[in-house]
Amino acid sequence: MGRAPCCAKVGLKKGRWSAEEDEILVKYIAANGEGSWRSLPKNAGLLRCGKSCRLRWINYLRSGLKRGNFTKEEEEIIVKLHATLGNRWSLIAGHLPARTDNEIKNYWNSHLSRKLQSFQQNGLDVGGPAVVDLSKLPGGVRRRGGRTSRSTTTTEKNTKNGTTRREKQGMVVVSPPASLAQSEKGHSVVLHADQSQASSACTFDGNTNEGLMDPNEEMVSELLCTSAMDSVLVGPSEETMAGWGSHDGDTGVIGGTTVEELAPSHLDKFLDWDMEGMQAKLWDEAGEMWPWMWDSESRA
């Protein structure tokens, strides 16, 4: 059992590509086209693994790639798509043709995730992620090196989506908007994010009108609250949950609709939505959107 390594490890060069190697690879592909990555390095005279050649070509050498800083528009697209698709960088990259999945992934890990986390931790009242001017958030200004002081813990703050948050024993305690707390007192609300965050949930206990959430899950749910559109994104049936958990064939079943089916038309539409308005709508229509939450079992 077990596959043979993609290439013989012995004698192959690793690490950064030299200009000479780049030139060889570009010339070879120009003459012979892409594909046959396994045999490419041998045929081209490169002491590289085929996968390494492919990665170098895909991410840096092929034409049509846009290098340099991400624009504000690109950032917003990434944030919104990530809220929907999770870490499916190749799908996200499909909506930013000049960017590679690796570049987007790196950018997310080094820039955007930190911004959003800072946003959440500081409870900034900036109107929700969809309308956040990312450049104004902590970390928005590129800064390199040096020691950074760790942000102090927050006690209690009101957020623009109507919830109240405070921290207790390492968890984020979230209270729903007063309107929901009063109208739906005695019920529980569980917010589920996309497939990759299926376990992320905020449960508002009907008696205390509070919900406990991991700080990281808070960010997910914040995005979810502002982006949820219908049952496709919110609320698990058993079938849906099974699809989330299984990663069935990389299909990414969400509420019976595959991610591939969602993209691009639904996602393009999604990007145009008034996220803040959707957030308010979500709270207003909580009873309709999550009917399974109001059954007798969930109240036990």
Add this chain to the structure above:
DNA sequence: AAGTTGCACAACCGCCGTGTG
């Protein structure tokens, strides 16, 4: 000026799905 620290990013690693014999 030198040492320290953390960021940014290129590249690697390993798993998974698909195609093929």
Add this chain to the structure above:
DNA sequence: CCACACGGCGGTTGTGCAACT
């Protein structure tokens, strides 16, 4: 149906560099 090769993808790591002490 099975085993294998290959390509693709997402997670992770290594390294260079600049800011800071």
